[in-house]
Amino acid sequence: MLGVALMGFAGFAGLCLAMEKHFNDLLGRKPTGRQLRALKITGWALLLLSLILAVHGRGWALGLVEWIAVLMAGVTLWVFGLPYQPRLLLGAALASLVLGPLLAVLAV
Amino acid sequence: MKEGFRQAMAWLHTWTGLIFGWLLFAIFLTGTLSYFKDEISHWTQPEVQSHPLDPVTSLGLAQRYLETNAGHASTWFIRLPSEREAALSVSWRDPNGGGRRGFTDKELDARTGEAVEARDSRGGEFFYRFHFQLQMPHPWGRWLSTFCAFIMLLGLVTGIITHKKIFKEFFTFRPGKGQRSWLDGHNAIGVLVLPFHLMISYSSLVIFMYMVMPASILASYGDSSGYFNDVFGRDEVPKAVAQTAPLAPLTELYAKVQEQAPGARMGYIQVHNPGDRNARVTFTRASADSVAYQRSAIWTFDGVSGELLRRGAPESAAMTTSFTFVGLHMGNFAGPWLRWLYFAFGVAGTAVIGTGLVMWLGKRQLKHAKSARMPGELRLVEVLNIASMSGLLLGVAAFFWANRLLPATLEGRADWEINGFFLAWGASLLHAMLRSGRRAWGEQLTLGALAFALLPLLNALTSDQGLDHSIAAGDWAMAGFDLTALATGLFLAWAAGKMLRAPKPVAKHAPRAAKTVEAS
Numbered sequence: 001m002l003g004v005a006l007m008g009f010a011g012f013a014g015l016c017l018a019m020e021k022h023f024n025d026l027l028g029r030k031p032t033g034r035q036l037r038a039l040k041i042t043g044w045a046l047l048l049l050s051l052i053l054a055v056h057g058r059g060w061a062l063g064l065v066e067w068i069a070v071l072m073a074g075v076t077l078w079v080f081g082l083p084y085q086p087r088l089l090l091g092a093a094l095a096s097l098v099l100g101p102l103l104a105v106l107a108v
Numbered sequence: 109m110k111e112g113f114r115q116a117m118a119w120l121h122t123w124t125g126l127i128f129g130w131l132l133f134a135i136f137l138t139g140t141l142s143y144f145k146d147e148i149s150h151w152t153q154p155e156v157q158s159h160p161l162d163p164v165t166s167l168g169l170a171q172r173y174l175e176t177n178a179g180h181a182s183t184w185f186i187r188l189p190s191e192r193e194a195a196l197s198v199s200w201r202d203p204n205g206g207g208r209r210g211f212t213d214k215e216l217d218a219r220t221g222e223a224v225e226a227r228d229s230r231g232g233e234f235f236y237r238f239h240f241q242l243q244m245p246h247p248w249g250r251w252l253s254t255f256c257a258f259i260m261l262l263g264l265v266t267g268i269i270t271h272k273k274i275f276k277e278f279f280t281f282r283p284g285k286g287q288r289s290w291l292d293g294h295n296a297i298g299v300l301v302l303p304f305h306l307m308i309s310y311s312s313l314v315i316f317m318y319m320v321m322p323a324s325i326l327a328s329y330g331d332s333s334g335y336f337n338d339v340f341g342r343d344e345v346p347k348a349v350a351q352t353a354p355l356a357p358l359t360e361l362y363a364k365v366q367e368q369a370p371g372a373r374m375g376y377i378q379v380h381n382p383g384d385r386n387a388r389v390t391f392t393r394a395s396a397d398s399v400a401y402q403r404s405a406i407w408t409f410d411g412v413s414g415e416l417l418r419r420g421a422p423e424s425a426a427m428t429t430s431f432t433f434v435g436l437h438m439g440n441f442a443g444p445w446l447r448w449l450y451f452a453f454g455v456a457g458t459a460v461i462g463t464g465l466v467m468w469l470g471k472r473q474l475k476h477a478k479s480a481r482m483p484g485e486l487r488l489v490e491v492l493n494i495a496s497m498s499g500l501l502l503g504v505a506a507f508f509w510a511n512r513l514l515p516a517t518l519e520g521r522a523d524w525e526i527n528g529f530f531l532a533w534g535a536s537l538l539h540a541m542l543r544s545g546r547r548a549w550g551e552q553l554t555l556g557a558l559a560f561a562l563l564p565l566l567n568a569l570t571s572d573q574g575l576d577h578s579i580a581a582g583d584w585a586m587a588g589f590d591l592t593a594l595a596t597g598l599f600l601a602w603a604a605g606k607m608l609r610a611p612k613p614v615a616k617h618a619p620r621a622a623k624t625v626e627a628s
Contacts (some may be wrong), residue, residue, distance in 0.1 A: 001445075016279040061399040065436065068303050069449045076300045076456070077281075080293075083283050 001058070003104030005070035007009055007050040008018075012075045013093030014043030045081035046100075047071070053104045114269060114605040121266035121469065124490070128259040129465045130496035135239055135256055136461055137500060139308075140454025142236040143439055144449055145590075146192035147585040149231030152511045152525075154571035156226050158194035158583045159218045160260050163374065164359050166196045169221030171358045174382065178212070180349070184379040186358075189218040190394065194433060196221070208406070228521040229511055234529075235504075239499055240315075243526075250316075257312030264305055271295055294463040297456045298603050304453040305460070312438035355382050356414040358389065364416060365391050365407050372405070373397055379411060387411025395440040400432040406523075444584075465493050495521045498552035499536030502598065505559035506532030508593070512570040546607055553604035561597025564590035 003101050016022050018039035022030040031039075054067035141148065150156065170186045178184060181200035189196050199213030214223045230237075241249035261620060278299065281292045298305065358377065373394040380388040393405030398406065406420030423431060435441060439450045469489050476482055482490070510528035514521055540548045567590055568574025578586035 019279065050477055061432075062441070065399060066446060069446060069453075072304060073449055073452065074299050076297070079279050079281050079296050079300060082279070083281060 001066055001070060003100050003102070003107055004050045004054045004057070004067060005074055006100030007053070007104060008067070008071040008100075009074035009078065010093050010096040010100055011046030011050060012071070012078055013096075014039045014046060014064070014091070016043075016078065018043055024083075026090060028083050046097075050100070050104075053107075057107060075095045118270040121263060121270050123265075124259050124484050125263050125461075125464050126468050128256055128263075129243075129461050129468075130492055131252075132260055132460045133255050133458060133465070133496050134319070134500055135242075135253055136458040137504075138235040138239040140451060140458060142232065142239050143442075143450045143505070144589075145236045145455060145587055146190075148235065149229075149233060150192075150194050150585045151567070151573075151589040152229040152231035152508070153195075153215070153226040154567070154573040154586070155217055156195045156224050157217060157219075158470070158581070158585065159189070161189055161191070162218070163188050164362060166218050167358050167362055167377070169216065169218075170198050170377075171355070173214075173216055173221050173223070173316050174200060174379075176357070178202065179383060180204070181382065182380070184382055185213075186377040186379075188374050190373065190396065191401055194218065194583075194585070195224065195226075209324070227511075227516045229525055230522050231511075234507070234526060240312075243530075254312060254316040257309050257316070260305070260309040261313070264302070264571055266308065267298055268302075271299070274299055287467065287474070290463055290467045290470060294460060294467060298460045301453050301456040301460075303385040305457055307433070307436055308457065311433035314433040315437065317430070322548030345380040345388050346386040348381040349386050351385040351590075352383055353385040353387070353412045355379070355387055355411050356389075356409070361391070361407075361409050361414055364409070364414070366562075368407070369393065369405070381459065382411065383608065385412055388417075395438070397441070399437070399441045400428055400435045402431070403427070415427070447565065459491065462497055469493060491537070492547045494540035494545070494548045494552060495533070496536035498549060499533050499558055501556045501596075502552060503529045503533035503560065505556060505563070508563055509559065509566065512566050523531075550604050550607035553607060557597045557601035557604055559597070560593045560600060563593035563597075 015064065017026060017031075018036050023039075039043060050071075051067055055063035056068055057063065068094065078089060078093075135274040148160070166188050167186065170188075174181070174184050174186075178198075178200040183201045183203040185197075185199045187193070187195075195215035196218045197213065197215050199211065202210050202212070204210070215226055216222060217224050237243075240253045242253055243249065246253065277292075277295065281289075281296050283289050283292075285292075347623055358379075362374070362377075365374075373396055374389075375392045375394040378390040378392070380386075380390075387410070389409040389411045391407045391409075393402060395401055397405070400423075402420070402423065404420040404422045406418075407416060409416055439447065442450055469486065472486055473482065476486065495548040505530040509523055510525040514528075518524060536552055539552065542548075543551065564575055568576065573583070573586050575587055577588050578584075578590070
């Protein structure tokens with residue numbers, strides 16, 4: 001479930017960066033339309049993939065519940081941490097992007 | 109037209125939120141504590157030692173104890189120790205015996221099978237009961253808390269409509285900007301944890317649905333106490349025929365259950381007519397084993413021959429749906445990390461209500477920032493805000509201090525712990541009335557910080573289960589309580605520091621001033 005959690009976290013980070021305002025604030029430059037679209041697609045894809053992995057690993061009942069739980073926890077951490085530790089969270093999102101799928105694949 | 113509708117919703121959100129917010133705050137906080145009901149009970153009864161789990165041995169010990177001490181009882185109940193509950197609980201009903209309606213319960217040491225003389229305390233059960241009964245006479249508390257659940261659901265829906273920029277501001281939180289930050293925080297916690305909030309308030313209504321027909325729902329609580337009488341007493345069990353026959357070893361029946369459902373954990377085990385030819389033994393699977401409560405996970409045996417007579421009736425689809433909501437609300441299925449998330453989301457729900465209450469007042473206070481005195485109605489809200497939030501925390505702390513400080517021999521000891529809770533809560537109301545808003549907040553939060561942060565020390569001094577022992581022994585329920593109390597204390601100290609140091613309300617149009625406060 002840790003892999004799923006990290007993937008969900010990275011997914012939400014992607015969706016956040018896919019918004020022009022946040023992209024500007026966090027990365028300090030203007031995004032191109034293509035970048036935003038790519039971030040959006042990646043973000044949603046990560047969320048969907050994490051859902052599939054959660055249900056595959058834990059069944060519908062537990063999988064769904066745990067997926068929603070780790071997603072809520074991750075995005076809350078992201079939103080409330082962002083004003084205080086933006087660099088740390090960006091780093092964590094990047095690490096999650098690598099570690100998440102790795103852990104999830106190892107668990108399968 | 110559309111704006112008119114939104115304004116109406118905002119109005120509804122604002123006023124139902126204010127009127128029911130104080131009570132909802134208490135319901136959410138005690139409900140959040142209830143996710144650690146067993147762990148709290150473990151802390152409040154440190155005499156009960158935690159041992160590695162061994163269900164078969166425990167069951168044998170329970171049977172031996174009951175045969176020796178409750179041979180004439182009409183019914184036995186056994187609860188095996190679990191990951192969360194240290195005690196091996198046995199209880200029995202003896203129509204001719206004393207106790208509450210002939211009902212006696214004992215907690216046994218899971219290793220020796222000896223009765224443990226633990227201090228009298230409701231422990232986590234108190235917060236759990238308060239969460240939906242509000243210490244009011246039956247059934248008024250249940251109705252009121254159910255009505256609050258409805259208001260919460262209403263608050264969520266009207267809140268979503270009022271908020272309007274859900275997706276645009278999904279990731280937005282801007283701290284250090286006074287009212288703006290409170291609103292951001294309120295919205296963000298509300299929206300980001302929305303699935304939990306919706307599930308909790310909707311499932312409360314599902315539970316309420318069963319209040320009218322309590323039999324099935326109470327079975328899912330699976331806890332001891334007088335409910336066994338009403339709920340399970342009417343089971344279809346043959347009458348005792350007054351012919352003695354030895355009861356089959358429960359461990360053998362347990363093995364049969366394990367054959368059918370490998371690895372199943374047991375919620376409780378019930379024996380009707382023990383020692384009689386018409387003995388019946390019922391095993392009920394622990395609610396920790398599945399998300400939805402399962403009525404079908406019940407095995408009934410002939411207590412003499414050991415023959416499996418009946419399995420629980422399967423659930424219909426509608427039943428499974430409502431049982432799923434009940435299961436989701438109670439979170440009995442949650443293992444340690446998911447339980448912590450449940451706890452965190454519960455805190456989030458409490459925070460949504462708390463920030464809402466603070467904002468209601470803050471917004472109106474701004475209008476009177478220049479006048480020397482606040483209007484009476486605002487002062488009333490301020491006092492109630494303080495007493496219902498920091499005051500409630502003081503009450504919770506008082507409960508735990510009373511648990512450790514009251515002598516074990518005190519008559520009505522468990523009730524005095526609860527009195528301590530309400531006395532501290534009442535005192536905080538008095539204190540809030542006598543002091544100005546900011547001072548009252550700061551002082552109560554400081555006291556709360558001390559009261560929670562010192563709980564681990566108090567535990568170490570008054571029991572032999574302090575952190576040094578519990579961590580070494582791997583008793584994480586005990587250690588987790590102490591560490592959580594410490595963390596709560598630190599958080600309250602931080603909040604108290606903000607209240608005591610920061611200047612008078614930050615003006616709405618002075619973001620720069622707000623920034624310097626943040627920086628300092």
